[in-house]
Amino acid sequence: METGFDLDQAWSLHRQVALRPEPFGAMLYHFGNRKLSFLKNQIVVTILRSLADHPTARSACVAAGIGETSLPTYQKALAALARTNMICPREAA
Template sequence: MTSLDLDARWQLHPQVSLRPEPFGALLYHFGTRKLSFLKNKTIVEIVTSLPAHPDVRSALAAAGIDADTAPAYAKALGTLADSHMIVPTTAAADERVDPR
């Protein structure tokens, strides 16, 4: 079961680093030590653009994803949400460490 809300704004978890690669990108979560592979550049574009859009649906549309292929991308984003690679924007802000 996915925890992805298509009507919410999402972003990379503050403890996740994205490293572009020729095949797409690597995501590494420093908190959980999980590594994920993004295997195409379109999903990388979507993931990196998430904070700039009011919701996932808008990010998909901006990347040119049509209704026929949107479920596959939503499933991929859901997997990233379930593994805490991406988080709702408000949750990400709440999890930031206070530097004091």
């Protein structure tokens, strides 16, 4: 599955994005483009919280317990967040 999302790049939350924990998972709000995302998957929330602590998105996924067979699912989720500028390459954060 080709998502266009580079797991081997350093990523982080965009500097204008707030991640707020919620009982269902988390809410992401981008103060620049005013987009709102609701995350119901706790593993995705864990990955997002740790992106800045890892050299690549792949290592953040591995640290969250994602195995090789499940990686494409999370790559797709991260690609969707990148398309809406919720996350960005670290040097652009």
